[in-house]
Amino acid sequence: MSREWAAEAIRLVEADANRSADTHLLPFPLPARWGIDLYLKDESSHPTGSLKHRLARSLFLYALCNGWIGPDTTIVEASSGSTAVSEAYFARMLGLDFIAVMPAATSPEKISLIEFQGGKCHLVADPTAVVATAQRLAADLGGHFMDQFTYAERATDWRGNNNIAESVYAQLALERYPEPAWIVVGAGTGGTSATIGRYTRYRRFATRLAVVDPEGSAFFPAYEKKDWTVSTGRGSRIEGIGRPSVEPSFQPAVVDRMIHVPDAASIAAMRAGSAVLGRRVGGSTGTNLWGAFGLIAEMLREGRGGSVVTLICDGGERYADTYYSDAWVADQGLSITPFFHAVDLFLSTGEWSGGS
Incomplete structure (x- = not known):
């Protein structure tokens, strides 16, 4: 890398x-x-309109400093919306593809915001399967699963x-x-x-x-x-x-x-x-x-x-x-x-x- x-x-x-x-x-x-x-x-x-802008910035810095993201890495996240909007913003800033895996019931307004930031949405009928689906998708694409639910507490300097x-x-x-x-x-x-x-x-x-x-x-x-x-x-x-x-x-x-x-x-x-x-x-x-x-x-x-x-x-x-x-x-x-x-x-x- x-x-x-x-x-x-x-x-x-x-x-x-x-x-x-x-x-x-x-x-x-x-x-x-x-x-x-x-x-x-x-x-x-925040520029992307929610608390999750802070989280997305921290997650990207954490992944970059750990060597997990390169110039051709597809970013995948499991998100009900706001984190995905913010991560799509940073992915586009870096010229990276971004896919949000989210429950099918996510509001249309949030889906539109993700797409506006250049991201793609992968909807899942079962909300309990979102994380597993994101993991599989990232593996299939050779991308990086950001995994906000694991890394949120360690990516920010408390x-x-x-x-x-x-x-x-x-x-x-x-x-x-x-x-x-x-x-x-x-x-x-x-x-x-x-x-x-x-x-x-x-x-x-x-x-x-x-x-x-x-x-x-x-x-x-x-x-x-x-x-x-x-x-x-x-x-x-x-x-x-x-x-x-x-x-x-x-x-x-x-x-x-x-x-x-x-x-x-x-x-x-x-x-x-x-x-x-x-x-x-x-x-x-x-x-x-x-x-x-x-x-x-x-x-x-x-x-x-x-x-x-x-x-x-x-x-x-x-x-x-x-x-x-x-x-x-x-x-x-x-x-x-x-x-x-x-x-x-x-x-x-x-x-x-x-x-x-």
Whole structure:
């Protein structure tokens, strides 16, 4: 493999980071009398529109520095959408072919985004077969399987180097609560929660990490049972988070609390949050907000002030025909009204019913 080609490829990927501004940390309006601040790290402002841009950049650098990618390597990834969009962007930057293996139920908007970035989509009917299919396809093509679910937690430098955790704390430095009580994230690969959990411990912060998990995902039941072989046998309806089995990148020891979030609650919180922010956010952001609202209500009951941070994982324009479609929600057999009322009650009074 050409060292000269690899050096130039690394320069191109690093240059993308160098010319990209950091993502914003947006305040989410809460009543001043609560004495609690909620912030949303807006990862939708990356060049490819999601949190996964960070992951894709790290995965490419990791693979390049390990000598796994050359000038003729076809890149293959197992992805429900956003990681594939970002990896397709970097593959095209390096002049490489890219194939995303994904569940057939992935939103048409995400498929179009992957194709816009020059990638090809290989759809699989069984969501539990996506990884195995990607492995076989990469082997057949003599390509490289990026394997985000294995390498997410090791490809990012969790001690710093402008990772997402370091960025959050730097942006909170002048706020009244610069050390958050909670950071709330979902788990797809588990890489983001691993990075944040490790960083807070390394920097000796008291911040606790909550991981929210949607229906159909193995992370929450496995965490409850302390059984990491748990498998649900089905995929998540909330794209980008949740997995049928516990992935190697998920590091449960750095997680302080797992929160199970019904899919109807994710969609209700997504829509309510979008109304407050004046812009559409994605379904996994709704999952994050639902978890953050419950923790803030708990802080209120206990009379504790402080700050809570979560993520806008991607924009809602990718889900116009799914999460924002009343017809799609009805076809899924979901009733979001009770959860929407729960969010409305919380935002006006601080009381939390959890949708019950």
